[in-house]
Amino acid sequence: SKGLKVVLLMFLFVVGSLGLIGCSSEQTGTKSQEGQKAAEEKTYVVVTNAEFPPFESTLPSGEIVGFDIDLINAIAKAENMKIKIQHQGWEAMLKAVETGTADIGASGITIRDDRKEKYDFTSPYFEATQLILVPQESNIKSANDLKGKNIGFQSGTTGETAAQNIFGKDYKGLKGYPDLPTAVNDLFTGRIAAVIGDNAVVAEFVKKNPDKKLQLIKDDAFEKEYYGFIVKKGNKELLDKLESGLKKIKEDGTYQKIYNQYFAN
Numbered sequence: 001s002k003g004l005k006v007v008l009l010m011f012l013f014v015v016g017s018l019g020l021i022g023c024s025s026e027q028t029g030t031k032s033q034e035g036q037k038a039a040e041e042k043t044y045v046v047v048t049n050a051e052f053p054p055f056e057s058t059l060p061s062g063e064i065v066g067f068d069i070d071l072i073n074a075i076a077k078a079e080n081m082k083i084k085i086q087h088q089g090w091e092a093m094l095k096a097v098e099t100g101t102a103d104i105g106a107s108g109i110t111i112r113d114d115r116k117e118k119y120d121f122t123s124p125y126f127e128a129t130q131l132i133l134v135p136q137e138s139n140i141k142s143a144n145d146l147k148g149k150n151i152g153f154q155s156g157t158t159g160e161t162a163a164q165n166i167f168g169k170d171y172k173g174l175k176g177y178p179d180l181p182t183a184v185n186d187l188f189t190g191r192i193a194a195v196i197g198d199n200a201v202v203a204e205f206v207k208k209n210p211d212k213k214l215q216l217i218k219d220d221a222f223e224k225e226y227y228g229f230i231v232k233k234g235n236k237e238l239l240d241k242l243e244s245g246l247k248k249i250k251e252d253g254t255y256q257k258i259y260n261q262y263f264a265n
């Protein structure tokens with residue numbers, strides 16, 4: 001009869017729609033689970049110019065070690081983030097974060113207004129200043145004594161800016177190097193009279209090369225600097241994670257423990 005057909009059709013319709021609802025809710029369930037998994041398993045690429053001991057350097061085994069490395073690992077652990085650390089040249093390292101081929105820069109990077117146009121910085125995690133590295137026998141006592149001499153620094157760093165500020169951008173003796181160890185080598189061979197670099201790093205060269213009889217000179221012209229970790233400009237989600245991790249490791253004593261390992265006494 002007609003009545004039965006209508007009931008049957010209605011029944012089929014209801015069963016059918018229930019099925020569809022079931023399917024679609026199952027699908028969204030799977031999707032969101034996958035999204036969560038992907039977020040959990042994302043590996044953040046950390047880039048560093050690992051020619052800057054004690055902040056970052058590469059062991060003969062290829063392992064990258066240092067204060068920055070220990071810090072970023074501790075932060076990642078506190079935030080449940082997976083990271084992998086890669087060495088790059090200084091300028092390439094900065095570019096990688098700017099363009100997003102890497103997520104985080106951990107490289108003794110001084111927080112500076114011009115850099116803030118391209119990156120977002122975490123809060124400061126280390127205070128630094130520039131120092132002048134010279135052989136003990138040289139009678140250089142201040143930055144002024146370097147007039148007329150060759151001065152080395154790592155290109156694109158605050159060491160370069162410091163040298164330019166004292167001697168002017170056009171000063172002929174300014175010698176930029178791709179990394180600080182190469183500059184220090186040229187100091188050893190006498191091709192340059194001094195190296196300007198971050199205090200803890202040049203101090204490390206003095207300590208590691210007692211036979212070279214080096215000394216450090218302070219100059220009031222050099223301002224205080226602060227290191228921060230960088231992310232691509234606008235990556236607030238990642239910046240917040242780093243910030244939260246940094247806060248946690250400062251509060252629970254991990255930061256101090258790592259600091260003491262590198263800079264005690």
Ligand code: ARG
Pocket residue numbers: 048049050051052056090107108109110111154156157158159198
């Ligand atoms: N603090 C200086 C700057 O930001 C030098 C950093 C160099 N770091 C390095 N890993 N080579 O310009």
